[in-house]
Amino acid sequence: MKRLYFKYGVMGSSKSASALMTAFNYRQKGYNVLLAKPSIDTREGRDVISSRIGLSAECKVFSKSKNLINFVKENGGADVVIVDEAQFCTAKQIDELKELTLNDVVVICYGLKTNFKSELFEGSKRLLELAESVQEIKSVCRCGSKATMNARVVNGFVITEGKEIQIGGDEKYEAMCFACYKKYQKEQLPQTKNS
Ligand SMILES: [Zn+2]
Missing domain, CATH: 3.30.60 (Wheat Germ Agglutinin (Isolectin 2); domain 1)
Structure with missing residues (x-):
């Protein structure tokens, strides 16, 4: 069984840059990496993860109603799934990401822990409950x-x-x-x- 990781930080703590560097690192070693992020509306398809320090890469976007086990299958499967802005996932989607680890997929989620009212986001709450590894990116x-x-x-x-x-x-x-x-x-x- 592989692990579910949650790497959280505040706005501007270079989470996206970390996500992109992690993807690059796995790809260089021959792993099949799926870079993804949730949509805050109903849009799906392709988008770009870009960081303030200038790195960017194409990613796949899923809506709130998407089953993420199917999403990974539809994108040809993956050894490693990296999700940016994971705070916007639903609790059900985090459960699905956890399920993927049973099928030998490493899942690494980056995101905010709390919103501007300092309350947990839905996705972040579920990640704190389920992740084997929780790590703070400091700022x-x-x-x-x-x-x-x-x-x-x-x-x-x-x-x-x-x-x-x-x-x-x-x-x-x-x-x-x-x-x-x-x-x-x-x-x-x-x-x-x-x-
Ligand atoms: Zn201060």
Whole structure:
């Protein structure tokens, strides 16, 4: 039996870059790798996983209603399945990924642990329950402390209300420590060089 891995981190913690490097590494050694990500709407097909440091690769996209055992079969099978943005999988899909490990498939999921309200995403919750290996990809807050919160920022303020997925909104996300997450709910965020 192979293992189910969950590698989680906040926004901007280079999860996608790690996913792409892991895929590259397995492929170089001759493994058949399926790179995939869930769709936040109903779209399926091909897309690209791209990281902020410039790496990108084509991936396959599945919708929330897709059975992932069938999805892997339809894509010609795989020795290793790598899922980016795994927080958006349903609990049932994580159960299916776990099933795949019984058929000798390594499954490595990358994603956020919690949303902007600091509550677990459905997929992340199930991954924490089922993964044999859970690993944190660490990241830093603008103040230098460890970032653990995924703050939603609207007009320079951290907000903690609204839907989990906001499509087409003008908000930004920033990984922060808990102190900054609380502070900038009351106080406007100073601009940084990159914002
Ligand atoms: Zn901070």
